[in-house]
Amino acid sequence: MIKKAVVFIMDGLGDRPIKEFDNKTPLEYAHTPNFDKLVKESQCGLMYTLGRGKRPGSDTAHLSIFGYPIDKYYTGRGPIEAAGVGIELQEGDVAFRGNFGTVDENLHVIDRRAGRIKDVTIFASALDGMEIDGIKFIIKPGSAYRAGVVMRGKGLSSNITSADSHVEGDVVHEIVPLDNSQEAIFTASVLNKFMKKSYEILDNLEENKTREKNGELKANFLLLRGAGVYPNLPKFTDKWGFNKACCIAGGGLYKGVGAFLGMDLINVPGANAQVDTNIEGKFIAAVEALKTYDFVFLHIKPTDSLAEDGNYNGKKDFIEKIDKYVSILNEVDDETLIVITADHSTACELKAHSADPVPILFHAKGIRNDNLSKFGERECAKGSLGIIEGKDVMPNILNIMGKLPLIGA
Numbered sequence: 001m002i003k004k005a006v007v008f009i010m011d012g013l014g015d016r017p018i019k020e021f022d023n024k025t026p027l028e029y030a031h032t033p034n035f036d037k038l039v040k041e042s043q044c045g046l047m048y049t050l051g052r053g054k055r056p057g058s059d060t061a062h063l064s065i066f067g068y069p070i071d072k073y074y075t076g077r078g079p080i081e082a083a084g085v086g087i088e089l090q091e092g093d094v095a096f097r098g099n100f101g102t103v104d105e106n107l108h109v110i111d112r113r114a115g116r117i118k119d120v121t122i123f124a125s126a127l128d129g130m131e132i133d134g135i136k137f138i139i140k141p142g143s144a145y146r147a148g149v150v151m152r153g154k155g156l157s158s159n160i161t162s163a164d165s166h167v168e169g170d171v172v173h174e175i176v177p178l179d180n181s182q183e184a185i186f187t188a189s190v191l192n193k194f195m196k197k198s199y200e201i202l203d204n205l206e207e208n209k210t211r212e213k214n215g216e217l218k219a220n221f222l223l224l225r226g227a228g229v230y231p232n233l234p235k236f237t238d239k240w241g242f243n244k245a246c247c248i249a250g251g252g253l254y255k256g257v258g259a260f261l262g263m264d265l266i267n268v269p270g271a272n273a274q275v276d277t278n279i280e281g282k283f284i285a286a287v288e289a290l291k292t293y294d295f296v297f298l299h300i301k302p303t304d305s306l307a308e309d310g311n312y313n314g315k316k317d318f319i320e321k322i323d324k325y326v327s328i329l330n331e332v333d334d335e336t337l338i339v340i341t342a343d344h345s346t347a348c349e350l351k352a353h354s355a356d357p358v359p360i361l362f363h364a365k366g367i368r369n370d371n372l373s374k375f376g377e378r379e380c381a382k383g384s385l386g387i388i389e390g391k392d393v394m395p396n397i398l399n400i401m402g403k404l405p406l407i408g409a
């Protein structure tokens with residue numbers, strides 16, 4: 001009887017044939033004896049995370065895999081990022097992703113990341129708790145120059161423009177409503193006041209005077225984007241009937257996905273979403289977590305970042321590095337289902353996400369395995385699951401666990 005599941009997502013794992021790899025993809029070309037052992041004992045297929053012809057973002061892809069339809073639950077990246085930095089969101093909150101950047105006295109953006117400042121705790125605290133026109137601002141530091149920002153109060157809307165044009169040298173944009181609703185007009189007005197006030201506070205902060213003296217860029221502006229309303233959404237464990245779920249991830253967005261769905265976050269030292277991330281530690285933590293959790297979401301990021309740089313050798317090498325440690329998952333007991341997949345393809349050739357489907361495997365004792373020989377895009381295409389979508393993953397997990405409701409008599 002399968003009682004627990006671990007879903008391991010390698011970001012942007014899928015790819016396209018590379019000429020230098022004998023027209024194999026980085027995953028197909030990589031030497032992966034441990035993945036190949038798993039795939040032999042698994043039921044496999046390909047997955048269009050959002051459906052055919054839809055190019056997934058990482059946030060929307062993860063929500064789909066975990067069974068949260070994006071048309072109902074995705075309003076922007078802000079609420080997910082805010083959840084990831086530990087802000088407890090309430091229904092109706094409007095949340096943003098924030099960057100502490102540098103502007104001059106005319107509000108021209110000099111650097112969107114304030115010289116890639118490493119810690120913005122002091123700057124976030126200086127703004128946290130500010131109130132404007134009855135709206136409270138909650139601001140918590142994220143990794144490096146990032147922050148999670150939440151507006152809380154009555155009559156808010158996320159249907160507004162962004163202040164961040166993403167172009168350095170540009171003047172900070174005034175935020176304007178995108179519809180004629182009172183809520184959008186009010187939200188834009190409050191935000192414009194917030195930007196002005198927060199610039200005054202930050203620019204005069206002692207810490208920034210010191211930075212200026214040391215020849216460093218001031219962190220004197222909080223650039224906001226990715227506005228979204230926090231929806232009323234069911235907790236992952238309630239929705240799918242698990243007792244306890246956790247998330248093991250290095251990147252802020254993925255911790256955010258876990259927190260957004262009400263999963264516990266397990267921090268692993270050295271897990272940082274970079275190529276030197278602690279892969280071994282993450283697998284050990286996942287196996288350990290399965291002793292107390294019946295659902296574990298494990299995420300590794302750099303397969304995506306390397307492909308976005310067009311670095312197919314780096315992507316192949318990194319897949320081989322993951323393979324070295326994936327054998328740690330062999331230590332799980334017979335009651336555990338292992339699902340291995342990606343949130344989307346990231347094609348080295350395009351240096352971008354693509355809509356190409358990704359390989360997926362379901363490994364559990366007693367499963368109807370396909371006896372495939374290699375974990376790869378075209379090999380998994382031969383699997384008996386055929387072509388599925390992200391929304392099929394959770395029902396398939398429940399089926400393997402014997403938890404699906406009966407339809408009919």
Ligand code: ZN
Nearest residue numbers: 011012058343
């Ligand atoms: Zn992704």
